[in-house]
Amino acid sequence: MSSNEMPKAYEAKSYEDEIYSAWEQSGFFNPDNLTGEPYSIMMPPPNVTGVLHLGHALENALMDAMVRYQRLCGKKVVLVPGTDHAALPTQAKVEMMLMEAGMKNPRQELGREKLVAKIREFAEASRATILSQIKKMGTSCDWSRLAYTFDDKRNVAVNELFRRMFEDGLIYRGHRVVNWSTKGQSTCSDDEIIYVERPSVLYTFKYSKDFPITIATTRPETKLGDTAVAVHPTDERYQKYIGQTFTVDVGAAKPLLIKVIADEGVDPSFGTGALGVTPAHSPVDFLMYEKQKANGNPIEIIQVIGQDGRMTAEAGSYAGLTVEEARAKFVARLSEQGLLEKEPEEIVQNVGTSDRFKDVIESLPMTQWWLDVQKVIPSRGKSLRDLMREALTTGLDGDITKKVTITPERFTKLYLNRVENLRDWCLSRQTWWGHRIPVWYRGEEMVCGTAPEGEGWEQDPDTLDTWFSSGSWTFSTLGWPEKTKDLQEFHPTNWIQMGSEILYLWLMRMVLMSTYALDEIPFKDAYIHGVLRNEQGKKFSKSDANGIDPLDVIQEYGCDALRLSVLIGTTPGNDARYYKEKVEAGRNFVNKLWNISRFVLSSVDTSLVSSMPAPVTLADKWILARLEFTAGNISKLLEQFDFSLAIEVLREFVWTDFADWYLEISKVQQADASQKESTDKILLYVLKNILVLAHPFMPFVTEVIWREFNEGLLLVGSWPAVSGFANAEAEQQFDGLKELIVGIRNIRSHYKIEPKKLLQIVFVTQESSRTELELYRAIIATLARVEPDFIVATSYEPALADVSSVIRDITVFVKLETIIDPEKEKVQKEKEIAQLRSYIKATQEKLSNQEFLSKAPATIVAGMEQKKREAEEKLALLS
């Protein structure tokens, strides 16, 4: 296709697929075909639970902009793509789907093997969809290194990590209170609980008539398992009871022995100041239970709620009832026996619910696998918590080069605060989709790591929390535990981006795993982004049906437009809004670039493409200087991860400097045979560099234009280097010319002179400025639409119909056909004079302030003097 065949508007969809496969086939997505300094990014693997949404479009735009920039800078770049099996969420989703299709209990009806097969089928289909979507987004990742959190290689890494941690005594099996989802029949971690406000009833009562202390609860049925009442140690009301044990009969299997204990954690001013302790069904109470045990003053633990959500045999007459039924029965009994001390009170309560199964989380004592974050690692002399802290503060082992930097910085504080409060991590899940706990049992024997030889071994039925495998993502993707070349070359990774919502879930665990397994940080820089919201500021969610499918957007506006729309206005850590006008603005920019190229390529001799430009005119010098500045600025902004501002700077240069000014001037210059070639060279040079600068943000359109006049792929082009075209003087002079032209246009607009009419003008200025004006005669004539034979004089006696305006040191007189009302003119002029006077007065005041003169830096003072002088000159010309 030659340039004059370039269609009038850029039609994204007719190029994108073809361009992507050209990139892919080139092999340059794979670092093995690149040279230079290694640079690596691991793609946060999307969950196979669904399809990609707008948030993924943002993530892909961010990552791809970064890797394309780095690749253009000549680095050996790899972006490793992948997907996440998302253990529990995926199983939950498939079970929901099966139940919607009529199945009552998928686990019972299908059994482990068949259900896992069903889930795998779903996951594989979803995975394929996701991978094709990533391609649609133009992401330049290395498909030969594609990873999956649940493939065999990652399983090897997971098992090895588990074994090492087990042998270091960090992973242990313990009987403790866990978060239990009855509906999901599994534990979940603290991070997977969502607190929902719900109405609840607070009951205030005594266990029995002769029990001396009143307590309150919203969960009366759990009181069947109470074994203590806790009060504040200094609470005078209850001093005398501390240490005593009371026997009460609440209808449980056995009478309860309630010991009155002292605990600092009890707030004496809240409620009755006494707390019924249910060690088996409350995490807080369980801690008290452990504390009492350690103190040598143990209390009992009685489990009255079972894994099926029904009351256990321990609950005596309540056994077999659901939690709700038991609650009603217990309250009825309290009422009958007159034990309620107050009317039940309706309150709003935060109830912990399962993120995935949506039911209320029960606290139950169970034997599970745990990761201890506080225990000292034998070979290291510090704990996982210490490692996690070091990595974000002093750098690992105090080595500042091994420090993770988070952008924006404020998330570091949140991270550290969380690290300090981290509790042991419950690793085991009772769901089936996921890495199985790598532990085998035979009678009393237990083996960890790999399946042992011999008969009769049985593997632990539980699976691992999905974040255990995600945590090792930065290095499991590179072949760990083998000592691969990739691992050596690309770890620690350079950069990662993620949403703020997974800072704790993922970032923290990657730091944990990487520092533990490799003694390395997982990445040097972490960029945290917010979520995309709709025009009303609401989060996009599937249930609200306000979700936008990025593929639809790509279909309608093109991938480049979508990328621009999610990147513009996105600042680190902050949420951003997304709406149609943004994509339209993106699409318009893409199309503008297309038409700029169309014009350049149809008006120049493209065989000059590889010649170095030699600036001749002021405009030439100016545009090259601006290009140099822009390129440096974009580099700087990208190094600071300021994507939005980088695009803004690019847009300003492309649209305003190049299209609105230089292109229009180039038409004048091209008409002059002596300047045609030099102008062509500059047009080509600037266009070429614009394509490189824009490529990270709008890869498709830039690549399409690139191949119109270049060999090879822009994908592996070179980022503009400093070329010595910086020219502050030319920039300043050109600004003067611009001001003059804008000033004349202003006069036309102000006096409503029709656009077609060429203005008759007299410029009055000092002798020294005359040659300059002569030099730009053609440009001024064309851009300001002025008769080319305008007069330049040192003095002039205006005619009655003339109007004038002062622009810098030049007074412009325009001849009008009708005489303008002089009174109106006078008013206008006086207004301008008044403004100048007040400005001069204000600057004068500052400049006569001794403190300002002595304390402000010299450049500020000089700048202000300069401004004042200019204002005074203008004032002189006006009056």
Add this chain to the structure above:
RNA sequence: GGAUGUUUAGCUCAGUUGGUUAGAGCAUCUCGUUUACACCGAGAGGGUCGAGGGUUCGAAUCCCCCAACAUCCACCA
């Protein structure tokens, strides 16, 4: 209850270590079919930077306090 963030033009947002008369995109208004582009061009209007104090020669920017909104954490029985 604790923490963090946000509050700047009609809307969405920038505003770099405090320093000229606070910017952009979109929207609005006026004009325009100049052969790159109406997904465009030229021009214009629009802000006492949430309120109140303070520091400073100088504050949108730093400090204090208040308010509204958002998010995260904890969760009180």
